[in-house]
Amino acid sequence: MSVWRHSLLTRLLASSVLVAVCSISATAWLTSQGTSGAIREEQDQTLVTDTRINDTLLGYGATHASWDGVDQTVRDLAGKTGRRIALTTENGEPIADSSDTPLPAKPSVVVDPLRVDVTLVPGAAKDRIDPRAVGPFKLTPAERSRLRKAANRGVICARRNGQEAGVVLSPSGRPSVEIPNKNASAATACSSKTLDTPTATERKALRRLNHLVNRCLVGQGKYEVTLALDLSWTFSAPHPVEVPRVLDQQPVSACLASARREQLRAYVAPAALLYLGSSARAPSTELPSAGVTRIVGTALLVLLFAVAVSVVVATRLVRPVRALTEAAQRMGQGDSSARVAVRATGEVGELSEAFNRMSEHLERMEAQRKAMVSDVSHELRTPLSNLRGWMEAAQDGVAELDPELIASLVEEILLLQHIVDDLQELALADAGKLRLHPEPVNVADLLDQIATAHRGRADAAGLTLTAHTAGDPGLLADPVRLRQAVGNLVSNAVHYTPPGGRIALRGRLADGHVLIEVADTGVGIAPEHLPHVFDRFWREEKSRNRRTGGSGLGLAIVRNLAEAHHGTVSVASTPGEGTVFTLRLPVEPDLSA
Template sequence: MRVRRHGLLTRLLASSVLVAVCSISATAWLTSQSTSGAIREEQDQTLVTDTRINDTLLGYGATHASWDGVGQTVRDLARKTGRRIALTTESGEPIADSSDTLLPAKPSVVVDPLRVDVTLVPGAAKDRIDPRAVGPFKLAAAERSRLRKAANAGAACARRNGQEADVVLSPSGRPSVEIPSKSTYVVSACALRTLESPTATERKALRQLNHLLNRCLSRQNKSEVTLALDLSWTFKPVAPAPAPSPRVLDQQPVSACLAGARREQLRAYVAPAALLYLGSSAQQPSTELTSAGVARIAGTALLVLLLAITVSFVISTRLTRPVRALTEAAQRMQRGDSSARVAVTATGEVGELSEAFNRMSEHLERMEAQRKAMVSDVSHELRTPLSNLRGWMEAAQDGVAELDPALIDSLVEEIMQLQHIVDDLQELALADAGRLRLHPEPVNVADLLDQIATAHRGRADAAGLALTAETTGAPELLADPVRLRQAVGNLVSNAVHYTPPGGRITLRGRLADGHVLIEVADTGVGIAAEHLPHVFDRFWREEKSRNRRTGGSGLGLAIVRNLAEAHHGTVSVSSVPGEGAVFTLRLPVDPGLPA
């Protein structure tokens, strides 16, 4: 066997060696730089810790009118982070301290909910006001309870309509329903718009904020601006900041006046600015490597390189063997051998690939056999009526037979049989191509079954059969009534054909687990257990002679299955030989079909 220059084995070996060399080089470099890396990591961790401490204290200040009671929070933070934390007023008076030692020379940051330090809060709002500072916009307990109940009900309604929905709370206590995708139907059906109306508390606070804003604008001889709260359910909840037109808010001096008005309104509800002191215990690690350390790195590098080459060679060899077998089997299939299979000896992805190839090969072989059988069946079904037509027409042409009304009726019957077969084949072809068009509308199952029973009662009476329709409750569903009548009509025709005189055919409709069940039960000859899996196959007939007196073309039940699947439903059959059969259509009440 010729070895490919760029085969899978070569590429895997080269890649493994390259990865090993790069890993060893990177490990050696990282070892030599371990100290500086540790320092940088410690600095990053310190920054994360400082940010966490600052955020926690900002949250406390944003939700409390003073720093009274912050001592326990400071001690808890100091215990969790291992840092010394002290908080003082801007004039230096102690507020809370986790240690009795002297304070550091300079404060680390100013904790002010109304002027957030952007160095520790890089994503802060433009006005630098902590979003947790809601002040008079904080909802009353009764308002929170009322809105929470409405939000829970709206989220439950959205989930029932197939939407993922969560109830989230803003800092003011206002709940909102968060839905990934917009749906006008869900918004209307679940009454989500009711959550967008400001409460009495919010309207009062908004009036106060409008007054403060326009007082500032009037001092600068600027036009007044009317603010409105952004309570839209389609966005994530934010602090209840007033939000008129963004273009207006971005204009100076409106944005400056708005920030000032918000600070003036919130000042009585948040703690005053305080100085935060953070103690540090960082130490400088050693940056030098000993000679023994260098020797260990070199020895480890060599050992890793040898181990990587050995393992890569073994794994690559085992991997390429089943790949070559798959390639040979695929080439056999290309030459027309549909029986090509591969032995599944590997596990993991390669084993799954081999099993998938074998399943594909079996499927192709089965499809080819079905194609040949279908061609044979179609030719047989068309040959019989065509032969009859040709024979009688030639007989009439030769003067052997006379085209009397009885002969003409017989020829028309043969033509209708041909038309029926062609129509059935067209239905199946449309379904296979995904072009079977449905026109769904609300369908009353009781009315539908009555119509079908009425349409087939003449044939049933002629065959000496009793045909009745029964409906439990008032089931309705969204479906194409024409296609649904066609499917149930095929089942009824099948029951009439295989039920001896004196028998009974019953149509039943009922609701079960969000689905509509339509059953066609007969007291006919029944179906043998070994034949049940094949009754919906195309051209399948229990009687293999294909005598038209004992059966049809074998396409009716296949069409029923395709129509059921087009409605996102299923069809099944149960039978006891000699006692009859029950065919069941199981259709969803709302299959989500395009209008």
């Protein structure tokens, strides 16, 4: 009884019946209550709907010089809101109408972008001019593009200073950098002269507006002012110091509002009357008695159908689930070869396929784990054996701990330390704990630093090491990790390039990525070995000793560092001619995670 009670079939059937009963009960209740509730909700939403219609038409008028073409907007609004919408001129001439029935007796509101109705737009500006009416202040595409680039640089600067930042666009198309919790030092460090300076379009419009304002002020016997881009103002010289600014605040504000209306009048649609009405009759609040009978009958049919479908579906689900359970139990007992036959389709079939993929992945991971344990023990055995042998020889008096022997033992210890450090680097990358500290990096400077650091080893090996960068590419990256990755490639090139050879570091920009190439004229890599060069502990010559071949972890670390920067590393080689390793890194990767 307990097994039956907890089986998937019983629980699924009970859940389906419960859901069906609840759904039917809720449907019956909602049917009886829905009509009156819908009416109340419609009444509550009337003001919201009217506000949205008015705001949409205000936006159209603020961005168009006339009402020509507004018909489609009116029809779309009427279709979405269910309201009858009509626009006429102040003289009553029709502009657009979503219905051909007579107009209501009185208009609902006057749609005028230059004199916004504050009852429908509570947050309207003090001058009652719609902020979307920008007229001659609208930036050209070239100006918007230039300012957007400057704003993006400001965002990058703010984020480097530990500030969250974003770009905000004004109705005229002018971007600005928004820093929610900015401090004075961050604002000063990331200020942009480009963003703070009006464009040619804005200067021309601002001069015209300044002229209109001062003409109004002079006509009233007031002092002239100079407007800034944000419409703040200062008195134009000369101005008596003893005259307080506050005395002229109201006249300036009034003249500024009238001047803005005069300047914008040619760019916005004229005032229009908006008529709003209902396009459908109100729904009935009563539920007929015949409807109750239909609801009850439908409820019984739905209940029977739900039970039948639940039995069929649950029976089909149980069979593959049991197979998955048996395979999972085998895997839990250590059988990593456990698989299930995929017979079902849909979610259960996808679950079976996912289980098989997981099983195959675990089997591969187990094989890789065993291989890595073997490789690590092999890499550590030789230096440890050398240390033990020499120490025991010194202990037995067979060998003397002279400076040369001590130097040799220290070299073996450094080799062990190098292997352990490389393994720790790879372990951090595998665990997702490899932390990056991104900052703008100049590729030319980076390659010059790396070349300088490795030139001594290259000269000692009889090699020519050069660095060249096309243009002046830069990217956002962790300079320490990037130097480590390129340095590993240079060290690899020094190992496998015979005396008289050349090693070239090259940097360039291509398709939004920075390409860093390390090319050598060394022995090259056979084509069949190229897919394995970034594997851990891989060596082309298995008999090669560590002093010439390293630990086999350097290129694996390069791949992990490239992937941490959302980039890639690739290799191309011709045996006997040389090898080229290429790091391909995005210019502005998202390294916040």
